[in-house]
Amino acid sequence: HDSHQVLLLMTENIDVNFCSPNGLTLLHKCCIGDNLRAAETLLANGADINAQDSDGWTPLHFSCQLDRVDIVQLLLSNGADCCILDVDGNFAVDHAPQGSFSLYYIQKHLQDLGIDQDQLQYFRLEAPRKMLTDVQEMIEMGEDLNRPGENGVTMVMHHRWLLR
Numbered sequence: 001h002d003s004h005q006v007l008l009l010m011t012e013n014i015d016v017n018f019c020s021p022n023g024l025t026l027l028h029k030c031c032i033g034d035n036l037r038a039a040e041t042l043l044a045n046g047a048d049i050n051a052q053d054s055d056g057w058t059p060l061h062f063s064c065q066l067d068r069v070d071i072v073q074l075l076l077s078n079g080a081d082c083c084i085l086d087v088d089g090n091f092a093v094d095h096a097p098q099g100s101f102s103l104y105y106i107q108k109h110l111q112d113l114g115i116d117q118d119q120l121q122y123f124r125l126e127a128p129r130k131m132l133t134d135v136q137e138m139i140e141m142g143e144d145l146n147r148p149g150e151n152g153v154t155m156v157m158h159h160r161w162l163l164r
Helices: 003-011 026-032 036-044 059-065 069-077 101-112 117-124 126-140 155-163
Strands: none
Touching: 003 026, 003 036, 026 036, 026 059, 026 069, 036 069, 059 069, 059 101, 069 101, 117 126
């Protein structure tokens, strides 16, 4: 997340979407480290603004949680999707501290998009609704929900993991 290091990596044609084993990208690290300049450089060079780590956190999730106001504004103004859920079913706005400027800016952004709490709740429940439909279809077709798939995971185990 060092600005000079990011610029150096750009001259070496590094993949701006390179990520660590847990899915953290350089942009994630800039948001965590509060490095606005490096984040701007990465975005200008094609970094995935909505990249998700292994917990489903985007750069916006981290920026909101850590109250990185300037980076929250940068991400939102560059098209960050504020309706991406992490694995715990939380949006970035859910991680912003109460009374913080980050919370204010992301709530204002949602309002400008015409997204209210009811719509967020609808989005939050979309995956469980899809899972229910999938399971109902499998039951109707007489499929065994306890039969392991190619990876050894049953449908029930898979859906429990998705709902955690």
